[in-house]
Each structure stands twice: as C-alpha cells, then as structure tokens.
Amino acid sequence: MIDERRIIFILGTPRSGTSWASSTFELLPKSCVLFEPDVPRRYESPWRDQVTPYWSADQYVIRANSATEASRELAKPVIQHLEYVIQSEAKSEDEVVVIKIPRLEKMPYLLDHFQPSHVFFMLRNPYAILNSYERYGLLKRLRPTIEYEFNQLKSGAPEFGIEYDFDRARTIEQKHALLTAVRHQLAPILLESYPHSFVNYEEMCFNPADRYRDMFEQANLVWSEEIGRVITEKSQATEEGASFHSVVKRSETRAHGWRQKLSPAIVDSVREMFAELGIEDSTPPLTEEERKIAVDYHAGRTRKLKRDNVLNKLHHLKLKLMGKDART
Numbered sequence: 001m002i003d004e005r006r007i008i009f010i011l012g013t014p015r016s017g018t019s020w021a022s023s024t025f026e027l028l029p030k031s032c033v034l035f036e037p038d039v040p041r042r043y044e045s046p047w048r049d050q051v052t053p054y055w056s057a058d059q060y061v062i063r064a065n066s067a068t069e070a071s072r073e074l075a076k077p078v079i080q081h082l083e084y085v086i087q088s089e090a091k092s093e094d095e096v097v098v099i100k101i102p103r104l105e106k107m108p109y110l111l112d113h114f115q116p117s118h119v120f121f122m123l124r125n126p127y128a129i130l131n132s133y134e135r136y137g138l139l140k141r142l143r144p145t146i147e148y149e150f151n152q153l154k155s156g157a158p159e160f161g162i163e164y165d166f167d168r169a170r171t172i173e174q175k176h177a178l179l180t181a182v183r184h185q186l187a188p189i190l191l192e193s194y195p196h197s198f199v200n201y202e203e204m205c206f207n208p209a210d211r212y213r214d215m216f217e218q219a220n221l222v223w224s225e226e227i228g229r230v231i232t233e234k235s236q237a238t239e240e241g242a243s244f245h246s247v248v249k250r251s252e253t254r255a256h257g258w259r260q261k262l263s264p265a266i267v268d269s270v271r272e273m274f275a276e277l278g279i280e281d282s283t284p285p286l287t288e289e290e291r292k293i294a295v296d297y298h299a300g301r302t303r304k305l306k307r308d309n310v311l312n313k314l315h316h317l318k319l320k321l322m323g324k325d326a327r328t
Contacts, residue, residue, distance in 0.1 A: 043088075
C-alpha cells in the first residue's frame with residue numbers, strides 16, 4: 001500500500017543538485033529512487049497520457065488557495081500516475097521511496113496526497129544555477145519555459161506576501177535569477193506543514209560525506225562507512241567526461257566555479273537587480289582576477305564556437321559534394 005511506504009521527496013530548482021542528492025540514496029540496501037516521475041515520458045502507466053505537463057497548464061500556478069477544483073482535477077492523473085509508478089518500481093514494501101522533482105509547481109497537491117516522511121529542498125546560489133543554464137545553452141533552448149515559469153510566479157507569489165516589481169527583470173538572465181530567488185523564498189512556506197530540511201549545495205560540495213550523513217540522520221535512515229566512502233570517491237572524480245546529467249564530478253569545483261565562468265556583465269546586471277528589489281544577496285563581489293579569468297574564458301569559448309561553426313559548415317559542404325560525386 002502507498003500509505004504504508006516511507007516516501008522522501010527531494011526538491012529544489014533545476015540544476016540545484018537534486019540529481020546528485022537523489023542518486024546517493026540509491027546506495028541504501030533497500031531503496032527505490034524515482035527521477036522526475038511526474039514527467040510523463042519517463043515512466044509507463046495507464047495514466048501517462050492523461051498527465052498534463054506543468055509547463056502547458058495555467059492551472060498549475062502556485063496559489064495560496066491551491067485547493068481550487070480545477071487544479072485538483074488536473075492533479076488527479078499525476079497522482080494516479082505516480083502511485084502506479086511507485087507500485088511498479090518498488091520491489092518490496094519496506095523499500096524507501098525517494099522521489100526527485102526539481103519543481104515547486106505541483107508540490108501542494110503531491111505533498112498533501114503522499115504525506116512524505118521527509119522533504120529535502122536543495123538550495124544553490126542563483127548565480128551558479130544561472131551559470132549552469134548558460135553553460136549548457138539552456139537559457140536559449142528553454143527560454144519559453146523560463147518565461148512561462150516567471151510569469152506564473154509573478155502572478156502567484158503576491159498571494160504569499162512575496163511582492164516584487166517583477167518588471168525590473170528585463171533580460172532572460174535576470175528573470176531566471178529572480179525566478180530562483182523567489183522559489184527559495186516560497187519553499188519554506190510551502191513545506192511548513194511537512195518534516196523538511198534545507199540542504200546548501202555549496203556546503204555539500206566541500207564536505208559531501210558529512211552533509212549526506214546529516215541528511216540520512218534527518219530522514220532516520222541508516223548510514224554506513226561504505227556509503228561515505230562511495231560518496232567521497234565520486235565527489236573526487238575528474239571533470240573529464242562529466243556530462244549534463246552526470247553525478248560523478250569533482251564537487252569542490254562546483255561550489256564557486258561559476259565565479260570564473262559566468263560573464264561579469266551578467267553577474268553585475270543580476271546583482272544590480274537584486275539591489276533594486278531589496279533581495280538579500282550575500283554573494284561576495286567578483287574580484288578583479290575572477291573578472292579577468294571569466295572574460296578570457298568567454299573569449300576563448302566564443303572563438304571555439306566560431307571555429308566549430310566553420311568546421312560544421314565545411315563538413316556539411318563536404319558531404320554535399322560527396323553526394324554529388326556519388327551521383328555522377
């Protein structure tokens with residue numbers, strides 16, 4: 001039965017370390033870790049085709065009066081889908097079910113239904129998250145989604161007493177940073193009724209084994225030295241071959257590496273916006289050395305992109321000519 005299982009939710013914002021955190025729970029002898037099961041295409045169920053993605057449904061907007069009938073009706077297939085996935089994926093009823101969903105939009109409904117034994121919310125510096133988006137080209141590729149999420153929180157946040165002049169965020173970088181900051185402020189409000197902990201990503205990067213041990217203790221899970229050894233080993237891996245979804249990375253470089261990679265112009269624009277809106281920003285300003293390294297990094301990256309673009313065009317031209325030769 002679903003209500004007899006121990007369910008742990010790992011939440012946050014995208015690129016905040018939710019995959020890294022949830023993957024660690026796979027080290028438990030009896031665990032079932034589900035990576036974003038609310039995304040219909042990831043898991044099979046009879047209700048999969050009825051699940052409406054949050055990014056295409058206005059009803060998912062967070063509201064203080066979240067018990068609107070339309071929203072609850074929209075959430076039903078999501079809940080049925082998740083229940084089916086849990087029953088299918090968990091091999092036994094004594095397994096701990098860990099659900100990773102890096103979104104807040106569906107949480108009022110899912111948390112209320114599943115009544116988790118614990119919820120972890122990952123907190124990561126907005127500049128670091130922004131750098132991750134920029135690094136993987138997500139600001140451009142996911143711009144419509146970011147704009148949608150921004151507008152949803154713009155209309156919903158005031159009901160929770162979070163009132164900013166959202167129109168001050170003009171660029172996509174500013175909107176994304178403000179989106180992260182507002183989600184961080186919403187999290188304690190939405191999680192107030194459930195056992196929860198906030199996990200600082202940067203602190204975890206510098207001392208992953210100790211921080212994960214804290215998480216296990218907070219969730220009343222059994223910790224072992226072997227788990228600590230595996231975590232330490234993974235966190236000391238080289239960056240070579242690290243991919244978008246990789247959780248085996250040198251964690252120390254992930255803490256403040258953005259300071260030498262994110263464009264200083266973007267950092268300055270976000271910092272100015274935070275100051276204008278009165279949002280607390282404890283991030284130290286970039287040093288002159290960091291600015292120089294970041295500028296050089298972007299100059300080199302721009303040259304590489306241009307070179308790759310030329311090589312790509314030459315490659316396609318070569319294929320085209322070969323095709324003509326093959327026909328003659």
